Amino acid sequence: MTVRENTISIIGAGISGIICALTLAKSNECKKKTIRVYEHKNRVGGRAHAIKVNDLYVDLGAGRFSSGLHHNVKEQVKSLNLAYEKFPFTQLKRPQALHKSLKSILKNLKPLCDEHAHDSFEEFLTIYVGRNQAREMINALGYDSLSLPNITPHIAFDIIEKHPEIQGFSENAGYEWFNLKEGFSALPEKLYEQALAHGVEFHFGHELTSIEADTESPVLKLKNEKQQEVTINEGEMILTFPPTAMKKLDSGFPQDWSNYTYGSIPLFKGFFFYDAPWWQDMDLADHVVIANNPIRKLYFKDNKYVFFYTDSDYANFWRDATLKGEAHYLQTVKELMAEALKCHVSQLPDPSNHVHKHWVHGVEFSQESCPNHPKTLSHKKSHIISASDAYTSHCGWMEGGIMAGTSAANTLLERLKQRQVKAQKECELAHV
Ligand SMILES: Cc1cc2nc3c(=O)[nH]c(=O)nc-3n(C[C@H](O)[C@H](O)[C@H](O)COP(=O)(O)OP(=O)(O)OC[C@H]3O[C@@H](n4cnc5c(N)ncnc54)[C@H](O)[C@@H]3O)c2cc1C
Numbered sequence: 001m002t003v004r005e006n007t008i009s010i011i012g013a014g015i016s017g018i019i020c021a022l023t024l025a026k027s028n029e030c031k032k033k034t035i036r037v038y039e040h041k042n043r044v045g046g047r048a049h050a051i052k053v054n055d056l057y058v059d060l061g062a063g064r065f066s067s068g069l070h071h072n073v074k075e076q077v078k079s080l081n082l083a084y085e086k087f088p089f090t091q092l093k094r095p096q097a098l099h100k101s102l103k104s105i106l107k108n109l110k111p112l113c114d115e116h117a118h119d120s121f122e123e124f125l126t127i128y129v130g131r132n133q134a135r136e137m138i139n140a141l142g143y144d145s146l147s148l149p150n151i152t153p154h155i156a157f158d159i160i161e162k163h164p165e166i167q168g169f170s171e172n173a174g175y176e177w178f179n180l181k182e183g184f185s186a187l188p189e190k191l192y193e194q195a196l197a198h199g200v201e202f203h204f205g206h207e208l209t210s211i212e213a214d215t216e217s218p219v220l221k222l223k224n225e226k227q228q229e230v231t232i233n234e235g236e237m238i239l240t241f242p243p244t245a246m247k248k249l250d251s252g253f254p255q256d257w258s259n260y261t262y263g264s265i266p267l268f269k270g271f272f273f274y275d276a277p278w279w280q281d282m283d284l285a286d287h288v289v290i291a292n293n294p295i296r297k298l299y300f301k302d303n304k305y306v307f308f309y310t311d312s313d314y315a316n317f318w319r320d321a322t323l324k325g326e327a328h329y330l331q332t333v334k335e336l337m338a339e340a341l342k343c344h345v346s347q348l349p350d351p352s353n354h355v356h357k358h359w360v361h362g363v364e365f366s367q368e369s370c371p372n373h374p375k376t377l378s379h380k381k382s383h384i385i386s387a388s389d390a391y392t393s394h395c396g397w398m399e400g401g402i403m404a405g406t407s408a409a410n411t412l413l414e415r416l417k418q419r420q421v422k423a424q425k426e427c428e429l430a431h432v
Contacts, residue, residue, distance in 0.1 A: 006033065007235040008412070009220065011208045013039035014046025015398050016387050017240035018191045019405030025198035027409075029416045035199070038206040038222055038230075043185075044192045046241070047362070048398060050183020053355055056304055057183035058271045060357040062398050063087070064184075068175040069162055070399040072406075073187070077180065080190045087177040088286040089299050090164045094341065096292060098133075098140045103169045105129065105137070106160065113153040120149045121156035141166050142290040142297045144312040145265050150367050165288050165297055184398065206230060208239070211251040211384070218382035238385045238408050242364040246386060257377040257386055260366040267362025268315035270308050270333065272351040277303035282341065291340030294318070295333070298340055308333075311362065319358040330354070364390035375407035385411055 008024060010017050021037050024030045043049075049061040064087040065073040077084055092099060109128055116124045125134035138146045142165060146156050161170040164177040180186050196202070205225035212219040220232040239246065243262035246253040254261060279285060284300040291298055294317045296310045310318060321329045330350070338345040366373050371393050377386040387408035389400030 007232075008033055008035045008238070009232045009235060010035065010037045010238045010240055011039075011220070011222075012046065012240035012245075013037050013041075013044040013188070013192070013202065013204075014240060015048060015188045015191070015401035016389060016405035016408070017046075017238075018044060018188050018195055019402050020238055020240055020387060020409045021200045022191055022195045022198060023406055023409035024412065025195060025200050027413055029413050029420075033235075034201065036201045036203060037195070038203045038208065040205070040207040042204045044202075045185040045188040046401075047359065048184040048188055049357075050180075050185045051355065053271065053305075054273050054353060056273075057181070058305070058307070058355065059179065059184050060269055060271075060355070061359065061362075062184040063269075064089075064164060064177045064179045065398060066162070066164070066175050066177050068172070070394070070397060072402040073397075073399050076187060076191070076402065077178075080187070080194075082186050082190060083181040084178045085181055087164060087179040089288040090168060090173075090175070090177060091287055092165070092168065092290060093284055093287040094289045096140050096290065098136055099290075102137065102140055106157075106169055109153075110157055113157060116153050119153065120147075121151045121153050122147050122149075124153040124156075139292050140290060141169070144296070144310070144314055145363075148265070148312065150263065152369065155369050165290065187398070203230075208249065211249050213251045213256065213379045213382040213384055215382060218379070218384055236385075236412055237382075238387065238412065240387045240405060240408065242361065242388045242390050244361040244364060246388075251379065251384075253386075256380050258374075260368050260373055262364060262390060263367050264361035264364040265312050266315035266319070267359045268310050268318040268356065270318065270356040271354060272306045272333070273304075273353040274306070274349055275352050276349075278349055279306060282343075284341075289340055291336070293336045293339050295336040295340050298337065306337075308337075315358060315362070318356070322356060322358070329356075363396040364388065365395040366390060375403060376411050378411070383415075 010021050017037055021035050025035050047061040050057045050059050067074050122134055125137055143159060145151060160166050161172045167173055167175055206222045208220055208222050210221045218237060220237060222230040224230055244264050279300045280303060285302055287300055289298045294314045295308045296314055298308045300306055321332050334348055335345055338348055373391050375392050385408050387404040389395055389404050392400035392403045394400035394403060
């Protein structure tokens, strides 16, 4: 099959692809155009992926948003009438000794960041508090990406201020967070329904496998579920998936698209369901514990379930634990959970059910940090547009996905307008 009509082809049906398609479908400029979205998987939402377990929705991917930080998400949630509730995990229980003084240590260090703009956060901390306490501080913050060499003090403070579990160690302690009652994928799913109603076509099970971008007439090649090839060689092309997926294609990414380089970190979430909410007796409901062991952040959701969330090396630690078999994984969780709660392993019951997900490239970002990065990229020769939350100031967040999708659509609309003006001028000149 070959796509020949003058279409707009969007690859990727995550939040950025759907927002892009919807923005275009609602525009005057695209009224007569066919908009097609091609998606590798058989669902929309990408890294926003909720599943139902024991009649409860759990977010294997994106899980929370802040009304103070994520204005676009908040607006969409309100306008789509999505049911939301408080994401209560801003209060730490069972604090580590260092937690008591962490806020004031960080407050004193923050003004010194400018002097260490190119150091890593860990190096920066080491200079002022020594290596051991630097390590302890990062441990106490629960996000291991804070120790990566490319995380500067500025980025680290931004991470601390913009994550619910640790915002309490910053001036943002009062920010409110929410989750969607039916899971975060309810947001892209509702937008998908709207896009369908606006005439957008969706083609699932289609993987983009190669791009011939080094020409002004680019060609996209996709494989569908029946292993048939679909060629797109006309119309506008927008790619709405993250840098690691871009790198897999032979399109000279990033050098032919961007002056920036990109990185990603793995994430792991594990959820556990029990016959009875044993954690209520420990006064843990709706609280989070930051553990000084591989379980890292342990959440107790009301009387419903328990989950933990890790990044970087500990995400891979848990992937490896699952690969050693279910019994090994569950025993490791139980032992480390008991250690985190300072109780005996025999005090913890076995879960009646559990699910987990390892994301090889959970969070994607520009290595040079986000703020000045253009929100969309354009291939130097073919002008194919690439959009991702990784290019925005909200990389790693759905907010960034909305910003990326909107920006990609606006970039294309601007191009279409310019082409129309040019064509009009040529027409006028021809009649002079
Ligand atoms: C574990 C985890 C926790 C998170 N927590 C939060 C959170 O609490 N709050 C928050 O706001 N954000 C969170 N995020 C981040 C959020 O999920 C992302 O920012 C958002 O999903 C980015 O959307 P996107 O559309 O840009 O990319 P994606 O969601 O990655 O969508 C890209 C789509 O493109 C498709 N695709 C990729 N390659 C191809 C190809 N070659 N051909 C065809 N299709 C392709 C993919 O299948 C996918 O559907 C989390 C992410 C993870 C993994």
